Amino acid sequence: MITLLEVRDLVKTYGTGEAATRVLRGLSLRLEAGEMAALLGPSGAGKSTLLTILGTLMKPTSGTYEMLRHDMIAADDRALTEFRNAHIGFVFQFHNLLPDFTALENVVFPTAVREGRETPAARTRGRDLLVRMGLANRIDFPTANLSGGQKQRVAVARALMNAPDLVLADEPTGNLDRASAMQVMDLIGEINREEGTTFLISTHDEKIAAFCRRQIEVADGVVTG
Amino acid sequence: MLYALKIAIRYLTANKAQTALLVTGVAVGVFIFIFMSALIGGLAEFILSRTVGDISHITIEAEDRDPAVLIDVPGHVLTVTERGRTRTATLAEAETWLPLIEAVPGVRAVSPQITGAGFLTRGAQVSQVSVTGVEPGRESAILDLDGYIVEGTARLGSGLIVLGRDLADDLALSLGQTVRLQSSGGVTALLTLSGIFETGNGAMDGARAFVSLPVARTLYSMPQGVTRIEIKLDDLNAADATALRIRSLTGLDAVPWTDGAEQLMEALNAQAQTGYFLKSFALITIVIGVASALMLSTYRRRPEIGIMRAMGAGRNFVVFVFVTQGALIGLLGGILGAALGYLALLPFPPRDAFEPGTLPMDITQGSYGLAITLTVIGAILASILPARAASRVDPVTAIGQ
Ligand SMILES: Nc1ncnc2c1ncn2[C@@H]1O[C@H](COP(=O)(O)OP(=O)(O)OP(=O)(O)O)[C@@H](O)[C@H]1O
Ligand SMILES: [Mg+2]
Numbered sequence: 001m002i003t004l005l006e007v008r009d010l011v012k013t014y015g016t017g018e019a020a021t022r023v024l025r026g027l028s029l030r031l032e033a034g035e036m037a038a039l040l041g042p043s044g045a046g047k048s049t050l051l052t053i054l055g056t057l058m059k060p061t062s063g064t065y066e067m068l069r070h071d072m073i074a075a076d077d078r079a080l081t082e083f084r085n086a087h088i089g090f091v092f093q094f095h096n097l098l099p100d101f102t103a104l105e106n107v108v109f110p111t112a113v114r115e116g117r118e119t120p121a122a123r124t125r126g127r128d129l130l131v132r133m134g135l136a137n138r139i140d141f142p143t144a145n146l147s148g149g150q151k152q153r154v155a156v157a158r159a160l161m162n163a164p165d166l167v168l169a170d171e172p173t174g175n176l177d178r179a180s181a182m183q184v185m186d187l188i189g190e191i192n193r194e195e196g197t198t199f200l201i202s203t204h205d206e207k208i209a210a211f212c213r214r215q216i217e218v219a220d221g222v223v224t225g
Numbered sequence: 226m227l228y229a230l231k232i233a234i235r236y237l238t239a240n241k242a243q244t245a246l247l248v249t250g251v252a253v254g255v256f257i258f259i260f261m262s263a264l265i266g267g268l269a270e271f272i273l274s275r276t277v278g279d280i281s282h283i284t285i286e287a288e289d290r291d292p293a294v295l296i297d298v299p300g301h302v303l304t305v306t307e308r309g310r311t312r313t314a315t316l317a318e319a320e321t322w323l324p325l326i327e328a329v330p331g332v333r334a335v336s337p338q339i340t341g342a343g344f345l346t347r348g349a350q351v352s353q354v355s356v357t358g359v360e361p362g363r364e365s366a367i368l369d370l371d372g373y374i375v376e377g378t379a380r381l382g383s384g385l386i387v388l389g390r391d392l393a394d395d396l397a398l399s400l401g402q403t404v405r406l407q408s409s410g411g412v413t414a415l416l417t418l419s420g421i422f423e424t425g426n427g428a429m430d431g432a433r434a435f436v437s438l439p440v441a442r443t444l445y446s447m448p449q450g451v452t453r454i455e456i457k458l459d460d461l462n463a464a465d466a467t468a469l470r471i472r473s474l475t476g477l478d479a480v481p482w483t484d485g486a487e488q489l490m491e492a493l494n495a496q497a498q499t500g501y502f503l504k505s506f507a508l509i510t511i512v513i514g515v516a517s518a519l520m521l522s523t524y525r526r527r528p529e530i531g532i533m534r535a536m537g538a539g540r541n542f543v544v545f546v547f548v549t550q551g552a553l554i555g556l557l558g559g560i561l562g563a564a565l566g567y568l569a570l571l572p573f574p575p576r577d578a579f580e581p582g583t584l585p586m587d588i589t590q591g592s593y594g595l596a597i598t599l600t601v602i603g604a605i606l607a608s609i610l611p612a613r614a615a616s617r618v619d620p621v622t623a624i625g626q
Contacts, residue, residue: 048625057535057620078539085537092624098529100239110536117227158536 002033004165004198005054010063012049012221023049024060025221031200033165036192038209039202041218047202050218051168054200055088056080068165085114089159089197091169096155097143103130103154104139110161122161129157133187149180156187160197169201173208185211226545233549236522244554247518251558252565254511255600258504259566259591263573265500266590269493270576273461276489277482279368279424281336281455283468285477287316317450322475326456329474331467334366334457339441341452342409345388345434347396354392354434356408358441367455370422370435376400377420381437386416389430390423406434408444416440511558511600512607515551519611523547523618530615531623540616547615551608552601559597566591 012024023046031037039047052058053065056072065072068087075083089110097106105118107126112118130139133153138146143154152172159167169188173181185208191197201212209215217225237244316322319337327335339358344351361381365371370379370387377400379387386404388396398404398418407413416436423430442448456479458467464481471479483490523530530543573586 052621055535081534081537081539084535090535092532094528094624096532098532100235109533112228113533113536113538113542115228118231162537 004031004033004035005065005067006030007054007060007066008064010050010053010060010065012046012053012058013061023221024053024063026063027218027222029216029223031166031198033198034192034196035214036189036199036212037201037214037216038212039200039216039218040204040209041224043204045218046221047218048170051170051200051202054166055090055168056084085110086162087165089162089164089167091152091155091159091167091172093171093174097151097158099144100142102140102142103135103146103150106143106154107158107161109158114162126157126161129160130154133157134183147180149176149183152176152180152184153187156184156191160191160195163195164197166198166200169199171202171204173203173205178207181205181208226542226549229542229545230549232546233553236526236546237550237553240522243518247514247554248558248561250514251511251554251600251604252562254507254514255559255562255596256566256569257507258596258599259563259593260569260586261500261503261507262592262596263566263570263586263588263590264584265496266592267573267576267585267587268496270587270590271585272489272493277461277486280482281367282458282461282464282482283456283471283479284482285316285454285456285471285479287450287452316452316454316477319451319454320449322454322477325475326454326471329467329470331459331463332456333459334363336360336363336366336455336457337438337451338453338455339438339445339447339451341441341445343434343444344407345392345396346405346407347398347402350396352392352395352432354388354406354432356406356434356436356441356444358436358438358444360438364435367457368424373422373424374420375423377418379420379422379435381419381435381440383437383439384415384417385419385437385440387420387422387435388418389433390421391427391431392434393418393421395431406436406444410445412444412446414440414444508599508603511555512603514607515554515604516607516610518554519547519551519608520614522550523611523615526615527618527623530618531620534618534620535624543616543618544612547612548605548608551604551612555601555604556597558604559600562600563591563593563597566596567593 006029008028010024010027011022014021014023027046027050039050041047053060059073070083072080072083098109104123104126107129108118108122111122111125115122127139130136133156135150135153135157138150143151146154156172173184176184188199188201189211192199199212201208203209215225216223323335323337326332336359341356343354343356345354359366359381364379364381375390377387381387386406388398393399396404400418400421403415403417405413406416436444438451456471458464461482464483468479468481471477533543567588570586570588570591573584573588576587576589
């Protein structure tokens, strides 16, 4: 087993003084490469907060975070931006896609922003990913015209564009019906098996959680199981 | 950064109505800028052509001979200028200077002259005149004598004289008749009226006589040299610099028209300042308009900016996307405004044909390039603040909204 990332004693406090809310209270967690894990816990437990920290979009108040042997706490914004681009994919619950761009343009974004333009090679890969997500007939669709389930599949394709080591998904199926949700999860499972991409998926849905090989319970700001 | 450009263009085209409105707003500002430039420039042109169009732009006059100094009691100096002396002061080596002055860049015409006072007598009528002897062929070099001729011709020659309308009327003189001219030096010549001019300027039309330079030589007993050299320039605004140049080149006391025209210059200056003021306001309006529109767009696109940042777009990339939008808006609005300004100025008469009573718009002074350049720079500056705000969007709160 190769350790992909490890966090120790993560503390996250929002606000200061009277208004200070301590959300993470010394949380430690290790993810191995190729894992498919569900992040569970009651609302307000700190799941989104943890995913945001793991995604390097926010720094914890204290604690250590190492990923691929990089110290993610010490790195500056520029280094983290590059790191995210190369190694981490995101799927959010809302506001996932750039509304003024087509499905394909959204998918190739992570590569295009790195290379400074949309290369034919990037387009080819983007197209392949969309086909794989069952969106062969939606490739050049404006994303505004896609259904919720289709949007989330485009988002998954985009998260996979730069072949990341880790995909963080915060309630990716939260506003989808059961059929669409299971379709998205099937695709995620397939990618995980075939490419060894690590997934960490927060969810309130037992069925989704059961779909994952590992379940991580968060309560009161620590991992409880 | 081709990719940032693509995104900027997409953002602008995604909201066509808003972009069109914004570009139109910028274009209106540019239009005002150009209209003001053409008006202020045309007005200055108009005023200058009215006031100094017919005068010498640089004048070299013979220096007075030192007045005789009479020593009285020690400590007191009395000076006396003998009568008749000033007039005989000459630019003796004028001939040698002329080619040199003509070769100075920006000099359009040079007119060596002998000037003096005299009396015109015809029968019992006597009129005082100021006589100007000019070289035949250069009659219209400074004053457009040819253009003011109402009868006969401006062409001067031996035995010929050209007078103003009022003066000719005073003397009841008509074309082809002779008149006696007595110079202040006492020399008399019998001259034939060969042309009558009318400038509309009373002092000119009622008291000026033009003769050829050889005639003036005889009248003022000046076998060589001249009393005055008048110089016309291509650009009358270059008078100060060119006068300086001629002075250092020849050592002669070349005086630009601006000497003694302080009031006019002040008025023109004030007018130009007003123009700058209004043009600055047009630019400021553009900057504020672009800044506020982009600020709004930044705010509206916060979630997207957050997504882009999460996907690995750097801060500079985000800055570039928004600054490029500003630059494009400035460029489009600038070009549109400049084109509209040009079209709006087309119906106005050209600068050579300004008519009193209409706005003297000078289409050539629209400063189109400057307007577009300043607008693009202004729009870029205006977009810096929104762009920086956009680059500082926190992905977490933006996406979490
Ligand atoms: N920016 C913030 N400022 C202050 N408090 C915050 C902020 N973000 C989150 N919190 C608080 O932190 C706690 C944990 O929030 P978080 O979003 O991580 O929970 P969650 O486990 O994802 O919940 P859910 O299942 O409802 O999505 C909540 O009590 C929330 O109110
Ligand atoms: Mg959450």
